[in-house]
Amino acid sequence: MALLEVKHIYKSFGGVKAIQDFSIEANAGEIHGIIGPNGAGKTTIFNTISGVYPAEQGQVFLDGKDITKLEQYKITRLGMGRTFQNIRLFSGLTVEENVMCAFDPQSRYSVVGGLLPTPNRRKEEKRGRELCAKYLEAVGMQDYIQERPENLSYGMQRRVEIARALMCEPKILLLDEPAAGLNPTEVAELTELIGRISQQFGFGILLIEHRLELVMSISHMIHVQNFGQTIAVGTPEQVQHDPQVIEAYLGKEE
Amino acid sequence: MSALVSNVLTQVFITLIAVAGVYVLTGLTGMFSLGQAAFMAIGAYASGLLVKNAHLPIPVAMVLAVLMAVAVGYLIGYPVVRLRRDYISLVTLGFGEAIAALLNRMTSLTGGASGLTGIPRTVGLGITAVSAVVAVALVASFKCSKYGRQCIALRGDPLAAQAMGINVTRVKMIAFLLSVALTAYSGCLYAFYMSYVDPSGFGWKKSADWVIMVFFGGVNSLTGSTIGAFVLSGLPQVLRGLQNYRYVIYAVLVLIILNFKPSGLLGEWELTPRNIKRLFARKKKPADKGEV
Ligand SMILES: Nc1ncnc2c1ncn2[C@@H]1O[C@H](COP(=O)(O)OP(=O)(O)OP(=O)(O)O)[C@@H](O)[C@H]1O
Ligand SMILES: [Mg+2]
Numbered sequence: 001m002a003l004l005e006v007k008h009i010y011k012s013f014g015g016v017k018a019i020q021d022f023s024i025e026a027n028a029g030e031i032h033g034i035i036g037p038n039g040a041g042k043t044t045i046f047n048t049i050s051g052v053y054p055a056e057q058g059q060v061f062l063d064g065k066d067i068t069k070l071e072q073y074k075i076t077r078l079g080m081g082r083t084f085q086n087i088r089l090f091s092g093l094t095v096e097e098n099v100m101c102a103f104d105p106q107s108r109y110s111v112v113g114g115l116l117p118t119p120n121r122r123k124e125e126k127r128g129r130e131l132c133a134k135y136l137e138a139v140g141m142q143d144y145i146q147e148r149p150e151n152l153s154y155g156m157q158r159r160v161e162i163a164r165a166l167m168c169e170p171k172i173l174l175l176d177e178p179a180a181g182l183n184p185t186e187v188a189e190l191t192e193l194i195g196r197i198s199q200q201f202g203f204g205i206l207l208i209e210h211r212l213e214l215v216m217s218i219s220h221m222i223h224v225q226n227f228g229q230t231i232a233v234g235t236p237e238q239v240q241h242d243p244q245v246i247e248a249y250l251g252k253e254e
Numbered sequence: 255m256s257a258l259v260s261n262v263l264t265q266v267f268i269t270l271i272a273v274a275g276v277y278v279l280t281g282l283t284g285m286f287s288l289g290q291a292a293f294m295a296i297g298a299y300a301s302g303l304l305v306k307n308a309h310l311p312i313p314v315a316m317v318l319a320v321l322m323a324v325a326v327g328y329l330i331g332y333p334v335v336r337l338r339r340d341y342i343s344l345v346t347l348g349f350g351e352a353i354a355a356l357l358n359r360m361t362s363l364t365g366g367a368s369g370l371t372g373i374p375r376t377v378g379l380g381i382t383a384v385s386a387v388v389a390v391a392l393v394a395s396f397k398c399s400k401y402g403r404q405c406i407a408l409r410g411d412p413l414a415a416q417a418m419g420i421n422v423t424r425v426k427m428i429a430f431l432l433s434v435a436l437t438a439y440s441g442c443l444y445a446f447y448m449s450y451v452d453p454s455g456f457g458w459k460k461s462a463d464w465v466i467m468v469f470f471g472g473v474n475s476l477t478g479s480t481i482g483a484f485v486l487s488g489l490p491q492v493l494r495g496l497q498n499y500r501y502v503i504y505a506v507l508v509l510i511i512l513n514f515k516p517s518g519l520l521g522e523w524e525l526t527p528r529n530i531k532r533l534f535a536r537k538k539k540p541a542d543k544g545e546v
Contacts, residue, residue, distance in 0.1 A: 050417060076419035088414040090407040092474060092522065101407045104400035105419035111428060114391045114401040121399065128400075168419055 001064050003027045004049075004172045006134040009058030011041075011048050012228075018044040019055075026204040031194070033236070034208045036225030037248065042208045043085055045225075046174045048165070049206075050082050051075040063171055064110040077105060083161045083171030085177045085208075087159060089149040095160050096132050096145040102167035103128040135166040138197055155186040159193070168198065172204045179211045181243050187214055194218055216240065255379075262491040264379045268384040268443050269464075271386030274386075274393045275436030276464040281473045282402060282494055283429040284409035285334065286343045286465060288458045289350025295357060295456035296323040297441025299364060302373040302451060306363030311375055315412040316442040327431050335426035347458055355452035366476035370445075385443060394476055396432065402545070405429050460511045463487075470511055472518030476505055476524040482518070 002025035002195055011019040018041040026032050048055045049203035051072035061066045067075050081102075088099050099136040136142045139159040149157050152192065158178055165173060175194070179187045181238050191214050198205055198218075209215040224232040224239055226248045230237045239245050272294055273461050300319035304310045305517050310318070330349050334342050353475060357364045374467055377416035404425045412422050445451050467486045472478025486504065494499035510521055 006366050010362065028463075052413065072413075072416040073419050076417060079277065082417055084414065084417075088411050091404060091410050094408045097403050099405075101415070101420065102418040106419065107400045109400070111432075114399040114428070115432075116397050117395060125400075159477050198514050204395070230395070 001061065003063055004005060004206075005059075005061040006045075006049060007059045009045075010019035011044055011053070011056055017228045018138075021058075022223075022225075022230055024206070024223060025155035026228050026239050027136065028171070028204050029120050029198065030221070030222060031198055031205045031219050033098065033219030034206060035210070035212070035215055035222060036231075039227075040225040041228040042225055043176055046082060046176055046206070046208065049082055050174060053132060072106065076168055077097050078222065079169065079171035080174065081172075081203075082164035082174035083158070083165050083176055083178060085180065087157045087161055089155070089157060091148075091150060093148075094151075095136070095141065095147050095149055096129070098160060099129050099132045099164045099212065102164050103131055106163070106169075115220060121191075127209055131167060132163075136160075136165040136193060137155060138166060138200065139163045139193060154181045154184075155190075156189070158182070162193070162197070173207075175205060175207045177208050177210060179209055187211055190214065191198055191218055217232040262488060262495060264377075264382050264447055265491065266488045267379075267382040268440050268447065269487040270386045270483040271382075271389045271440035271443070272437045273464050273467050273479055274389045274485075275433035276461075276468050277476055277479040278393055278396065278405075278429050278436070279386070279433040279480075280465055280468050281476070281479060281517055282405040282409065283426055284339065285426065286339065287334075287346040287350075287433075288461045288465075289330075289344050289346035289348070290433070290437055290464060291456040291460035292353035292460070293327060293437040294441035294460070295353055295440030295453065296326060298445035298451045299357065299370060299441075301442040302370050302445040303363070306370075306373060306444075309517060312374070312446060314373040316439065320435050320438045321433050321443050323441075324431050326432035330425075331427050331430045331434075332525075335423045335430060347543070350456075350458055350461060354453050354457050360449075363490065364453070367453065369450055371450050373445050373449045374450070375446065375449035377443050382443050382447065385439070388532075389439070390476065390480055393432075393436075397476060401425060425497050431546075442484045444470065454497035466508060470508055472522060474517065474522035475524055477523065478518050478520030481520065499541040508528060 006022060006024045008130050009019055009022050010132040024032060024044055034045065034165060036042055047053060051070055054069050059066060061067065062078055062080060065078060067078060090101060105227045107124045109118065109121045109124050111131055112118060133142060136145065137213060139162050141156060141163060144152060149160055179190055182190060195218050207219065219236055221237045222236055223230055224245045230247055232245045270520060279287055297319045300322050301315045304315035304318055305312055334345055337345060358367050404420050408420060408422045408425060416422055467482040468479045470486055471482025473479065489504060490500050493503060
């Protein structure tokens with residue numbers, strides 16, 4: 001069984017069929033691109049897999065476990081990390097605290113430790129800060145630990161969000177348009193970053209992206225979505241030459 | 255110290271403990287309770303009755319009263335931590351008024367509207383001052399812990415918080431129960447300081463007062479909330495001589511602050527060693543420039 005198995009999921013909002021029969025299998029070390037025009041249902045796929053709302057039909061398995069109807073925070077704890085299309089960092093917290101928030105659910109101290117500086121709390125907080133340092137370094141943000149995210153550039157905020165997702169210790173990482181709003185230099189850096197963390201941490205990645213140069217260059221497989229349906233699956237090479245894709249997606253860009 | 259000053263300070267410290275609880279609830283976690291004073295009433299009546307009727311030692315009675323309030327808090331918290339913000343205010347408002355009505359009705363036990371009398375007067379300025387300092391220190395520690403961070407995270411974005419593995423309802427419940435425990439404890443101190451409690455002081459107006467104190471000082475700052483509690487609960491006592499004008503002064507002060515600084519007196523500034531250092535560092539800079 002693959003690390004992530006999504007089997008024939010459906011999701012609609014009123015009359016809008018946002019996902020119709022979507023399936024995917026992903027393993028450690030793989031990068032799967034998901035592309036498609038606006039409103040194709042890409043973000044809804046992520047929301048359904050990660051448990052924001054359950055699929056109406058179909059099943060999702062993570063590492064052999066059925067997570068279809070599980071609550072969102074439980075799915076995260078089983079090994080799912082994600083970023084958001086519109087950056088959703090926590091305001092009122094520093095960069096380090098933002099990343100720590102993804103460690104806190106794993107942190108092993110009780111309410112007593114929440115009120116008093118017990119040795120156990122100190123030990124766990126130290127462990128968390130070390131992991132923060134590790135993941136912020138992995139995305140090149142180690143020098144901004146005490147900054148507030150709102151004072152950082154868009155590209156930097158995206159990196160902090162990736163570090164926060166890494167802190168969830170994911171087996172599968174979901175990246176929703178990580179290059180949106182970035183300039184070409186930043187896109188190149190991000191492409192390198194995604195390839196590198198995929199190697200370094202060995203999780204599987206699902207990547208939604210509009211910037212084709214990014215997604216085509218690092219994905220092993222590409223799913224093309226349109227109006228909730230998968231219109232093509234294949235290697236970047238294959239989908240680029242698929243006439244349906246050219247019509248529905250690539251053609252639109254011209 | 256004159257009796258008047260001591261009396262004002264004692265009452266301010268008792269209020270401060272409750273306000274520290276409201277800070278956890280409203281400041282850290284973004285939940286508005288209009289029934290918080292009911293937990294103060296539970297603390298006051300339960301501890302008073304346990305001493306008066308069951309003849310328990312006062313500290314034991316206080317611990318039991320706080321635990322009782324927490325148990326009630328757990329029941330009312332079950333819907334509260336799952337509801338949207340505006341509904342939370344409604345549910346807690348209903349709960350608070352129900353408790354006040356209950357205290358009024360159960361005359362044989364509580365003395366009804368004429369109140370519960372004859373509670374031994376054993377609490378003074380010393381114990382309330384120490385309690386207030388400990389309460390604020392515990393809340394400060396809570397804020398810097400994983401719980402405080404998770405509260406701030408879910409306050410701003412519950413969906414993203416869940417996506418990071420945060421069990422939003424559980425963290426909210428912990429924050430709610432901590433605030434209940436603090437409020438109930440302040441009620442215990444109140445009972446044994448006043449030696450008399452009646453239901454009229456525990457309605458939604460008191461709960462709203464506490465929320466105002468938190469907002470006045472800075473909803474994102476424990477330091478600010480503490481100052482808010484001091485100023486706004488001390489002021490009416492100090493201005494007692496001015497009769498009705500004191501409420502006008504109170505209202506004008508609150509309006510001025512919230513108009514010109516919506517995030518409260520201190521915003522989110524906290525009294526920490528690092529922030530103090532920064533404050534002085536910043537003050538120096540303009541002087542340096544002046545010399546050039
Ligand atoms: N929570 C929701 N409630 C109602 N409709 C929704 C909701 N989320 C998505 N939709 C609808 O579902 C469809 C798919 O939306 P989705 O956000 O998944 O598209 P997308 O492929 O991510 O688009 P984009 O490229 O613009 O991000 C759209 O028609 C959208 O309006
Ligand atoms: Mg989207």
